[in-house]
Amino acid sequence: MKGRVRTGAHYWTGDIACAEGALAAGCMFFGGYPITPATEIAEHMSERLPEVLGTFIQMEDEIAAMAAILGASWAGAKSMTATSGPGFSLMMENLGLGICTETPCVVVNVQRPGPSTGLPTLGAQGDMMQARWGSHGHYEIIAMSPCSPQETFYQTIEAFNLSEIYRVPVLIMTDEIVGHMSEKVIVPDAKDIVILNRPKPKGKKENFKPYAAGRNGIPPMPSAGEGYNVHITGLTHDERGYPVMTPEAQVEMVQRIVDKIRNNCHDIIKTESHLLEDADIVVVSYGISSRTSLSAVYEARKCGIKAGLLRLITVWPFPCEEIRALAKRVKGFVTVEINLGQIHLEVERCSEGKAPAILVGHPGGTIITPDDVLKVLKEAF
Amino acid sequence: MQPDHPLNDLLRKDRIPHIWCSGCGIGTIFSACLNAIKASEIDLSKVVMVSGIGCSGRGAGYINVDSFHTTHGRAIPFATGMKLANPSLHVIVFSGDGDLFAIGGNHFIHAARRNIELTVICVNNLNYGMTGGQAAATTPNRAKTTTTPLGNPESPFNLPLLAYASGATYVARWTMLHTRDLTNSIKEALQKKGFSFIEALCPCPVNYGRRNKLRPLDVFKAYQQKSIVKNGANPIEIDADSDKGIIVGKFIDTERPTYTEMYNKIYRSKG
Structure with a gap:
């Protein structure tokens, strides 16, 4: 085996x-x-x-x-x-x-x-x-x-x-x-290899509340067959897991499942920086496009263009704070992605008008080459 | 002091009263299911109920075992994942005809074909009750519903035939008046390995009956007077939409290897 x-x-x-x-x-x-x-x-x-x-x-x-x-x-x-x-x-x-x-x-x-x-x-x-x-x-x-x-x-x-x-x-x-x-x-x-497992409930099984928030807003999770007699539904539910058809229950449930991610963004979001310290043009990219973008950034540096790359390892939740901070000090952003502007919209949103953002995009079927990116880095800003 | 209801330990009492209308048969079928679970003597901590969406889909919300109220039509594939990931669980799918046979029809035939060890109980009330009485895949030809105001131009599925043709190893049909037979069938199905299917005919006076000149008692009387018990009947001859009578009974009770058995044999036997 x-x-x-x-x-x-x-x-x-x-x-x-x-x-x-x-x-x-x-x-x-x-x-x-x-x-x-x-x-x-x-x-x-x-x-x-x-x-x-x-x-x-x-x-x-x-x-x-x-x-x-x-x-x-x-x-x-x-x-x-x-x-x-x-x-x-x-x-x-x-x-x-x-x-x-x-x-x-x-x-x-x-x-x-x-x-x-x-x-x-x-x-x-x-x-x-x-x-x-x-x-x-x-x-x-x-x-x-x-x-x-x-x-x-x-x-x-x-x-x-x-x-x-x-x-x-x-x-x-x-x-x-x-x-x-x-x-x-x-x-x-x-x-x-670090392996993490779901939080498990401790204590008594009777009247167990499967959606009572635990640490970080995350409820401990029993499995079927462990004797907790949980009820789990896709309807809006309370801590007991029971359906509650009110706006108040909706606020409580949705706010918690949104907040458990939002409040832990610092732990979840991962990015990688290349030559960002002194960059005045920031390429934002992810996946395969971030590889071709990195080549373009190195080429641009050879031409005297102070380009850098912010590579998104997690794309969602979006690293709003990093883009906001960069927008205050750079000339502009170039988003590289194989679509016609999706993460680009997020870069525009988070730069809050403090730095312009340009898209190098393609509707798909091919990679975006380093030359495609380099051309824009040379001409933009 | 009021004596305890004999099914109290299996009910989420804090969720009662239930949502089902007066004259509805789901409660009776649900009770039969709970009685069958008790009679089967299966360890209750290993019993799971999975439901889809609709009036019958609310069943999972009232039983005091691990219970999952999933998306519309998807109870069977959810239950499939659960059963395969932990074969020690006894997984019951309790849902309605619209959920299991229109939006979920594809999942039903494939789970039966694979012989996944599930007990599927279909409450068949001939229409979509929760949304106010629309035509379903089980609505009789010419019957009136809110989406067939002049009569249903389509023909209904014969559910036991569909289950049999798809590969189910246990197939039965009862009306909600046949509570003992229904309970016994569910108990048998729970104790049997393989994919089991039980159709339970159920009145829906509020949404189906009143549009088809069927008062609640008319339906009960029809169940009483027109039902013909034919155990072992050929599923091809038990059309629910028949004027000849409502054929009920246990039609199929057979054996063939389950998915898990075949998977273990083929994939896990090589040390």
Whole structure:
């Protein structure tokens, strides 16, 4: 039997690195549905999960896949699904159930260009706003965006950890390019991988209140079968988990599930800075586009342009404070992403008119090259 | 002092009164389900009820075991994930005809095909009650609903036939008047491995009955007078929309390997 953590150096695609990261994080259940360019994650999990006594099932559609991972999570298993645009759209319904019932799980979107069936075999970053607002109602979500197979491995572990401790579905917004590229991936020793688990209830089981806020606003989570007799509903509910159809209950519930993310932004948000100390042009990018952007920043420096890169490792929640602080001292921002302006809107919003923001975008099907970015860095501002 | 209700320990008393209308049959079917759970002697901490959305979907909110009120139509895939992740749980899906067979129809046939160990109880009241009486996938041909004001142009599913054709290993149909038979069927289904399906016919006087000239007692009388118990009947011959009578009974009780058994055998046996 192969172990959970395949310590060593590997030559993996982003999709395989994602699956291996999930296993290293303790994933025990995968519910999936085939879709290019995410299928390899399901295929790899179908082979690997039984080796660690986990369960794989190919469901009848992505609606069912998302529902199944929520059910599995309430049975106590760390669970995951992986999809791309059309499937991500179908998952939005039960993603909302996961948010409302505070169910830990990980959803991977290996993005391809849309709208609709779009370009199934090519890359894009066009689902970033869907990741933020795709399910109905007001909520906060956590989304990450890896730029390489190695980072996909680590981010998948981090996604499981964040999902467990904040009791929220966490999205990994990768793309076809990272998903299908093969690179060296180093897997550390199992003892060097930090694994975090959901808070569990202590004390008496009678009259247990499944939504009474614990530390950081997060309620401890029992599993089905542990004797807590919980009632869990997607209706607006009180601390007991019982439906309460009033605006007051809505305020209490929604405010808490929003605040548990907002109040812990400092712990959740991760960015990486390149040459930002003295930069007067700041490139903001994430995922595959942040790699090509970094090349452009180095090229620009050679031309005497003081460019720097703010790379978003978590995209949601958005690093508003960092953009605000930079806006006060830089000439302008350049957002690089494979869509026609999504995170760009956030950069504009957070710069509050103190520094202009320019988009280098593309509707999808190709990467944005370093030259595309460099050209703008040379001409702008 | 008022004596305790015999099902008190299985009810969330602090959630009573329930939302179901006078003359509705869901409460009777729900009681049959609770009695069956008791009679099955299964460890209650391992019993889980999963519901979808609708009047019957509220069942999960009244039972005092781990209970999950999910999204519309999605109780079965949620229950599938739960059962596979912890096979020691006894997972009951309690929901309505609209939830399980229109929006959730695809999930139903696939869970039956896979032979996931679930006990699915469908309260069939022939319409969407919660939203005020619209046509469902079970509404009889020509019946009036708020969305078929001149009569239903469609034909209903024969639910036991659909369950059988999809691969269910236990299939029964009772009316809510057949409480003992219904209770017994649910108990049998709970004690059986594999995908079990029980259809429970249920009056909806407020939303279905009054548009179809069926007073509450008319429906009870029809259940009493027109029901024909035919255990082992061929599911193809038990159309619910039949003038010949309402065929009830246990139609299918068979064995085939469950998903978990096959998965363990094929995937987990290699050391």
